[in-house]
Amino acid sequence: MTTPEKPTIQRIATALYRRPRLRLALLLGVPLLWMVGVYGGSIASLLVQSFFKLDSFSGTVDRSLTLDTWRDLFTGANMSVAARTIGMAASVTIASVVIAFPLAYYMARYASRRTKAVLVMAVLVPLWSSYLVRVYSWKLILSADGIVSWFFGRLGLSGLLDAILGLPGIGGPSLSVSFLGQFLVFVYIWLPYMVLPIQAALERVPRSFLEASADLGARPATTFRKVAWPLAIPGVAAGSIFTFSLTLGDYIIPTVIGDSSPFIGLAIYSYQGVAGNLPLAAAFAFVPIAVMGLYLVGAKRLGAFEAL
Amino acid sequence: MASAVLFDNVSKHFAEVVAVDGVDLTIEDGEFFSMLGPSGSGKTTCLRMIAGFERPTSGRLLLRGTDVSGLPPYDRDVNTVFQDYALFPHMTVAENVGYGLMVRKVGQAERRNRVDEALALVHLETLGNRRPAQLSGGQRQRVALARALVNRPSVLLLDEPLGALDLKLRQEMQIELKALQREVGITFIYVTHDQEEALTMSDRLAVFNHGRVEQIGTPADVYESPRNAFVAGFVGVSNVVESAMAARLRGAPEPFTVRPEKITLSDRTVEPPDGTVSVEGTVIEATYLGMYSRYRVDVDGAVLLVASQNLDVDHSEVGAIRGKRVRLFWSERSCRPLAEAADDEKGPRPLTRLGS
Numbered sequence: 151m152t153t154p155e156k157p158t159i160q161r162i163a164t165a166l167y168r169r170p171r172l173r174l175a176l177l178l179g180v181p182l183l184w185m186v187g188v189y190g191g192s193i194a195s196l197l198v199q200s201f202f203k204l205d206s207f208s209g210t211v212d213r214s215l216t217l218d219t220w221r222d223l224f225t226g227a228n229m230s231v232a233a234r235t236i237g238m239a240a241s242v243t244i245a246s247v248v249i250a251f252p253l254a255y256y257m258a259r260y261a262s263r264r265t266k267a268v269l270v271m272a273v274l275v276p277l278w279s280s281y282l283v284r285v286y287s288w289k290l291i292l293s294a295d296g297i298v299s300w301f302f303g304r305l306g307l308s309g310l311l312d313a314i315l316g317l318p319g320i321g322g323p324s325l326s327v328s329f330l331g332q333f334l335v336f337v338y339i340w341l342p343y344m345v346l347p348i349q350a351a352l353e354r355v356p357r358s359f360l361e362a363s364a365d366l367g368a369r370p371a372t373t374f375r376k377v378a379w380p381l382a383i384p385g386v387a388a389g390s391i392f393t394f395s396l397t398l399g400d401y402i403i404p405t406v407i408g409d410s411s412p413f414i415g416l417a418i419y420s421y422q423g424v425a426g427n428l429p430l431a432a433a434f435a436f437v438p439i440a441v442m443g444l445y446l447v448g449a450k451r452l453g454a455f456e457a458l
Numbered sequence: 459m460a461s462a463v464l465f466d467n468v469s470k471h472f473a474e475v476v477a478v479d480g481v482d483l484t485i486e487d488g489e490f491f492s493m494l495g496p497s498g499s500g501k502t503t504c505l506r507m508i509a510g511f512e513r514p515t516s517g518r519l520l521l522r523g524t525d526v527s528g529l530p531p532y533d534r535d536v537n538t539v540f541q542d543y544a545l546f547p548h549m550t551v552a553e554n555v556g557y558g559l560m561v562r563k564v565g566q567a568e569r570r571n572r573v574d575e576a577l578a579l580v581h582l583e584t585l586g587n588r589r590p591a592q593l594s595g596g597q598r599q600r601v602a603l604a605r606a607l608v609n610r611p612s613v614l615l616l617d618e619p620l621g622a623l624d625l626k627l628r629q630e631m632q633i634e635l636k637a638l639q640r641e642v643g644i645t646f647i648y649v650t651h652d653q654e655e656a657l658t659m660s661d662r663l664a665v666f667n668h669g670r671v672e673q674i675g676t677p678a679d680v681y682e683s684p685r686n687a688f689v690a691g692f693v694g695v696s697n698v699v700e701s702a703m704a705a706r707l708r709g710a711p712e713p714f715t716v717r718p719e720k721i722t723l724s725d726r727t728v729e730p731p732d733g734t735v736s737v738e739g740t741v742i743e744a745t746y747l748g749m750y751s752r753y754r755v756d757v758d759g760a761v762l763l764v765a766s767q768n769l770d771v772d773h774s775e776v777g778a779i780r781g782k783r784v785r786l787f788w789s790e791r792s793c794r795p796l797a798e799a800a801d802d803e804k805g806p807r808p809l810t811r812l813g814s
Binding site for chain 1: 509510511530531532536537538540541542544546547548557558561562605606609
């Protein structure tokens with residue numbers, strides 16, 4: 151008796167069933183090609199670039215390996231750019247946690263399903279409009295004759311605003327050209343990336359954990375410190391990776407808002423564009439990568455991922 | 459001394475739903491008290507009101523004579539063992555057990571001693587440094603117990619604590635819990651839907667249904683003399699004989715219950731002894747269960763359940779009984795009058811029902 155020919159699709163399915171390695175290759179092939187090939191490859195080429203050097207006379211890249219570019223990176227001016235950027239990223243992250251946590255807590259613990267859906271939408275909807283449009287709108291909001299100054303004026307608090315703007319370091323002629331203004335816009339732009347991970351982490355904390363803490367004699371503040379906060383830390387860590395790294399790499403906000411003192415992103419932009427110093431731009435690009443690496447190691451050391 | 463817990467006409471409403479409906483209950487100091495009932499019967503809500511997680515809508519709740527209706531959980535001298543244990547995953551076993559002492563600012567040295575003591579009480583002295591995730595279900599259960607007991611509460615609340623364990627472990631823990639309660643002398647209030655658990659461990663129990671207490675008594679009381687058809691059917695299995703049939707069998711129309719194990723099943727030619735109630739029927743189902751067999755017997759259109767120890771019959775003989783005409787009889791004193799008429803509209807019916 152001859153067996154009837156099986157349909158092709160069934161033969162493929164059987165072949166895949168018998169060859170688990172082939173199955174794995176099909177599953178991971180494209181993502182691996184993308185992540186390792188395209189993404190990893192670019193970073194590797196960046197790393198190689200950083201060991202080349204710009205010939206300052208001819209303006210061409212000298213392709214012999216040298217550490218000169220890295221030496222140039224660690225000069226005072228570049229390091230102060232890095233420090234300013236890292237300081238901004240850290241303060242934006244902390245402010246985002248402070249604003250996002252209560253909202254996320256409310257969404258996870260108290261909001262009805264309906265309210266929660268509305269709040270998630272409210273957090274997400276700003277991401278649907280162009281980032282550039284939102285940044286430029288903030289320039290208007292924060293400008294000297296913008297709504298914020300107007301509002302302070304109506305409240306009779308113009309003096310207070312001026313006093314704040316008079317503070318050295320963070321102040322300026324108006325909010326839109328101050329470090330403080332930059333900070334406000336950064337927090338606004340990246341806040342959704344902090345709210346959602348914290349909310350997700352808090353959703354996974356069963357109500358009974360908080361009840362157990364109260365049952366064992368802990369007042370709400372203690373329950374927060376000892377139970378809710380430690381269990382939310384993986385979410386805070388995830389959110390802070392977003393806010394921190396996005397602030398580190400951003401170059402649009404420092405261009406549009408603030409007193410045009412450079413940030414890392416801006417420095418990279420000008421080194422590779424205006425100055426044509428691709429090697430230095432490449433080396434600079436490793437600063438945020440290194441900072442993020444250190445940040446993650448530090449977070450792990452502090453046990454941020456233990457509750458995962 | 460005042461009672462450990464007193465419910466004085468306590469009700470709890472969740473929006474439109476009446477979860478607890480005018481419960482009066484007194485639980486004495488040092489008792490092992492069970493709240494038994496199907497899900498949604500209000501037993502867990504009562505427990506949560508004692509703990510302070512819910513506030514009564516009306517009525518008074520007293521702990522050792524003090525009205526605690528307005529007190530938050532952290533100001534009450536009670537501790538809870540949660541159904542899901544609620545162990546803090548980011549703390550070690552010892553930190554979990556010591557949590558109550560830590561938040562109450564008990565000194566380090568005393569804290570360590572009492573944690574060790576509590577872990578020894580539940581036979582986990584060597585596992586203090588583990589994380590909850592590294593423990594088995596039974597071990598987590600013990601940690602939850604130790605964490606509650608270490609605070610020496612006046613009342614320990616247990617919310618179906620054995621529900622997640624397998625049968626054998628559950629039976630071991632039942633015995634152990636009872637022994638533990640005798641040892642520490644703390645009032646235990648135990649919520650369960652498992653009648654066997656309640657019968658095994660309790661000094662007294664309350665049967666809940668639809669937010670009300672149907673009956674309170676010792677396990678023997680409740681089992682032997684159920685007050686109504688619901689209790690008869692929920693605590694164990696029972697045959698409820700309703701008035702028409704009761705009148706025919708005993709000459710009095712009062713409904714009564716009779717437990718399946720009290721009924722003797724015999725050949726229909728056998729003459730029933732004096733002082734028994736007797737009836738003929740047809741076996742419609744015979745199930746061999748090892749230690750005993752269960753028969754469903756049709757008596758004039760109603761079904762009577764009989765449980766009979768396999769003293770002198772084997773598996774094939776049990777099977778052969780099906781379809782036979784048999785005589786059933788039981789002692790007069792096994793007929794337990796129901797104090798309350800069957801209340802058809804509320805709750806699940808008892809398993810079987812005789813008469814019309």
